Amino acid sequence: MDKLLIQGGHRLSGEITISGAKNAALPILCAGLLSSDPLHLNNVPNLHDVTTMLKLLAQMGLKAQQDGHTVILQGDAIHNWEAPYEMVKTMRASILVLGPLLARFGEAKVSLPGGCAIGSRPVDQHIKGLQAMGAEITIEAGYIHAKAKKLKGARVVTDMITVTGTENLLMAATLAEGETILENAAREPEVTDLANLLVAMGAKIEGIGTDRLVIQGVASLHGATHSVIPDRIETGTFLCAVAAAGGDVVLKNTRIHTLDVALDKLREAGVILTSEDDSIRVQMAARPKAVSFRTTEYPGFPTDMQAQFMAMNLIADGTSHVTETIFENRFMHVQEMNRLGAAIDTQGNTAIIKGVDKLVGAPVMATDLRASASLVIAGLVAQGETLIERIYHLDRGYDRMEHKLSAVGAKIERIK
Numbered sequence: 001m002d003k004l005l006i007q008g009g010h011r012l013s014g015e016i017t018i019s020g021a022k023n024a025a026l027p028i029l030c031a032g033l034l035s036s037d038p039l040h041l042n043n044v045p046n047l048h049d050v051t052t053m054l055k056l057l058a059q060m061g062l063k064a065q066q067d068g069h070t071v072i073l074q075g076d077a078i079h080n081w082e083a084p085y086e087m088v089k090t091m092r093a094s095i096l097v098l099g100p101l102l103a104r105f106g107e108a109k110v111s112l113p114g115g116c117a118i119g120s121r122p123v124d125q126h127i128k129g130l131q132a133m134g135a136e137i138t139i140e141a142g143y144i145h146a147k148a149k150k151l152k153g154a155r156v157v158t159d160m161i162t163v164t165g166t167e168n169l170l171m172a173a174t175l176a177e178g179e180t181i182l183e184n185a186a187r188e189p190e191v192t193d194l195a196n197l198l199v200a201m202g203a204k205i206e207g208i209g210t211d212r213l214v215i216q217g218v219a220s221l222h223g224a225t226h227s228v229i230p231d232r233i234e235t236g237t238f239l240c241a242v243a244a245a246g247g248d249v250v251l252k253n254t255r256i257h258t259l260d261v262a263l264d265k266l267r268e269a270g271v272i273l274t275s276e277d278d279s280i281r282v283q284m285a286a287r288p289k290a291v292s293f294r295t296t297e298y299p300g301f302p303t304d305m306q307a308q309f310m311a312m313n314l315i316a317d318g319t320s321h322v323t324e325t326i327f328e329n330r331f332m333h334v335q336e337m338n339r340l341g342a343a344i345d346t347q348g349n350t351a352i353i354k355g356v357d358k359l360v361g362a363p364v365m366a367t368d369l370r371a372s373a374s375l376v377i378a379g380l381v382a383q384g385e386t387l388i389e390r391i392y393h394l395d396r397g398y399d400r401m402e403h404k405l406s407a408v409g410a411k412i413e414r415i416k
């Protein structure tokens with residue numbers, strides 16, 4: 001199993017190009033199931049979740065040609081409507097095939113994703129929404145089996161804001177009969193990116209970017225060309241790396257307005273940020289100041305940035321309080337960080353981080369995707385060597401992270 005070896009204590013300087021967003025690319029690839037025409041997708045990141053998704057879609061008969069960051073999909077020969085456990089267990093986003101398959105073919109069988117490291121993560125809201133649209137759903141032997149001759153438009157109010165839930169229902173509604181209203185919809189930029197693609201495919205959607213999406217179903221969708229938005233979480237991860245390790249780096253091909261709250265927190269920490277068109281320069285010459293925050297849905301502070309900001313807070317001046325409100329078990333990096341000499345105490349869903357003068361490298365274990373990224377940041381700061389095990393979590397969601405960091409002066413290498 002691959003590991004990352006980091007020699008900490010080096011400032012970062014240079015340029016990093018941000019990849020396309022994992023969490024936009026995954027639903028967008030599933031949208032390929034909605035049409036028999038070709039879908040030309042650009043800026044698709046090269047990461048394991050994308051490979052897994054393409055494998056899953058290929059098994060269903062969706063044709064895919066991948067050339068660098070371009071993927072051309074064609075859904076004119078789909079013959080299998082099942083997402084097996086073997087694939088769903090490695091990538092929860094597989095649930096995103098449910099809505100499109102059901103809407104276009106009237107049937108889908110998708111393994112229940114089950115719990116994962118960061119929380120139990122049920123999909124009851126996806127099911128509730130599809131049932132409201134007339135689907136008959138049974139859950140048996142670990143599979144969601146959904147059938148509907150033709151989905152019918154409905155008003156769906158989800159109990160909570162759910163990102164993939166909104167995306168699944170949105171895709172289903174594009175081919176349903178009549179009008180669907182999704183209240184309490186997620187407003188994450190990745191949902192907006194998917195909605196924009198769907199519109200390019202001929203879907204009729206109003207309220208894009210708001211918490212009320214109104215969809216008029218159409219008989220069929222056609223092909224389109226679309227470029228996946230830059231990854232705001234990858235951008236934020238590198239911003240935190242520079243904030244913690246110090247340096248002067250320009251991040252290119254990004255969209256800073258998707259990171260407003262996180263940028264405010266970095267400024268509060270003393271980071272100098274200057275933006276221009278689609279790039280942002282991050283400069284940090286001093287010890288960061290501790291910053292407190294609580295995670296919430298977009299446009300609030302993203303849960304997917306919680307661990308990386310915590311890594312910066314470890315060596316900050318002062319004490320910070322970090323409250324996680326989205327997932328019930330997203331503090332697994334805390335124990336590993338404490339092994340590096342951090343001083344973190346957790347009380348329920350709040351972590352209290354007392355900034356320390358230094359961290360000291362040690363072997364640590366990655367437990368989930370963003371926890372892995374936070375350990376990389378901590379390793380860049382720690383004195384001596386940090387060895388990070390189980391980086392398959394990191395590879396799920398980052399496109400060549402160690403190459404990008406090496407290019408700006410980090411001493412980081414992959415050990416096979």
Ligand SMILES: CC(=O)N[C@H]1[C@@H](OP(=O)(O)OP(=O)(O)OC[C@H]2O[C@@H](n3ccc(=O)[nH]c3=O)[C@H](O)[C@@H]2O)O[C@H](CO)[C@@H](O)[C@@H]1O
Nearest residue numbers: 023093121122123124125126161162163164165304326327
């Ligand atoms: C592939 C993808 O886009 N993943 C993102 C997506 O995950 P994902 O879409 O799985 O997360 P949700 O927005 O659905 O989850 C939000 C909260 O709602 C709960 N919930 C959700 C659905 C449901 O049917 N029932 C239910 O109880 C979840 O357990 C969680 O506590 O949004 C999360 C929150 O921004 C991010 O951390 C993930 O990176």
Ligand SMILES: C=C(OP(=O)(O)O)C(=O)O
Nearest residue numbers: 023092093304369370397
């Ligand atoms: C939690 C994440 O992803 P997923 O929903 O795919 O597990 C993430 O991207 O941080």
